Amino acid sequence: MFHMGWFLHYGFGVYGWNQQWSGNVAADVGQPGLFKDMATSLERAGFDYMMIEDSSVVPDVYQGSLEFSLRNGVVRHDPMALVPLLAGVTSRIGIIATAATTFYPPFLAARLFTTLDHLTDGRVGLNLVTASPHAAAQNYGYEKHFEHDLRYEMADEWMDLVTALWESWEPGALVLDEDNHVFADHTKIHPINFEGRFYKSRGPLNTVPGPQRRPVICQAGGSPAGRDVAAKHADTVVALVSGIEAMKEYRDDMSARLIAHGRKPSDAKVLFLVSPVLADTDEDAKVKLERQKAAQVANFEPALAGLSYTSGMDFSTFDLDAPLPDLTGKSNGHQSMVADLQRVAGAKTLRQTLTDKASGIGSIQIVGSPDSVAVQMGEIMEYVGGDGFLIGSEVTRKNITEVADGLAPALRRRGLMRSGYSSALFRENLMEF
Ligand SMILES: Cc1cc2nc3c(=O)[nH]c(=O)nc-3n(C[C@H](O)[C@H](O)[C@H](O)COP(=O)(O)O)c2cc1C
Incomplete structure (x- = not known):
């Protein structure tokens, strides 16, 4: 059995602009309807999570111009606001939103994700990215972006700080004793006085810990520096490398890095990006x-x-x-x-x-009827030793239906995909197998 996620590769943005099957994009821009439909469909299908990509730029590197991006609807709304709306129409699926560690003040992020953990009843995840375009850094007031590996050193420290804030309330700190008029036990809530190379924060968090205490942490960096940050902090890793041998190498390498960080290989679930081409017959x-x-x-x-x-x-x-x-x-x-x-x-x-x-984004090409694709996915995972797949197909209702109502049942018939959720909490479902 393996895990399934879906990568919304343009975040809370526009999908299939001016293409077949994209629905009524003009009316849908900035609206949550498509994503709510997606969330209910993927929960019906038994997906572990939706992962909402994000970035803070209108890309302008290509031809040194904004034109291509803006002709093609490359825009993104803030994913954080979408999270509770998706949680409101579902009860089990995990919802991961992306935050760029380089720009998000750690205190704000720790507080936001604790709040989202409450609003999702323990189903939020944080996709840790360092962001890459200089334009993104410039949007946040920097002259240019930080150097690649330095960004990961910052991300590592950022996560240490955010983790310390999440732990600033000890278990049992929330007392809720109305008879003795004690909301929380102040002896169990501590300043963190964190002083690092890049970040400082006093703490404690002024937010009651959420049902998961620590949201699920997702990481996508594929370089050695990126993989190390994942090995230290992540519960799930999303990977894009070409070919089955590279996929196997990735999983094996992550296992070794996890062990080096004192963790078990099964502590981080590695999901590989694929865009299966599905139709009625092969x-x-x-x-x-x-x-x-x-x-x-x-x-x-x-x-x-x-x-x-x-x-x-x-x-x-x-x-x-x-x-x-x-x-x-x-x-x-x-x-x-x-x-x-x-x-x-x-x-x-x-x-x-x-x-x-030219066959869609993904680590490996998978083509066929739902049954054939399910068989191929089973064989690939068996060889790779990974933990599942992250669908990267265009977010259209047609693609969602093909996967949720065609592929997922075919996977389930083979015992490759969950038939229900055993916990109300995202991390517990993710760690179940
Ligand atoms: C499945 C997947 C999802 C990603 N999502 C985002 C994202 O939402 N925002 C972002 O800035 N980068 C995203 N990235 C890029 C990674 O954070 C990272 O920059 C990339 O994988 C290259 O890794 P490296 O910089 O360690 O070489 C994603 C990458 C992958 C494979």
């Missing part, structure tokens, strides 16, 4: 994949814009018919993704690399 699914690939090969702009965003380098300046230049050590963005692209590209031209990759 043949239909193959035709659908070919059609999707043809559309992507006919227009490389979205792929180039995406790579520009993640790498921080303008891919419109690279020759499509030449091999990818050596980008080693040049990106201050998502370094492991650049390294993965370089490895996959090898001596191929950029056009050929993008053509080969």
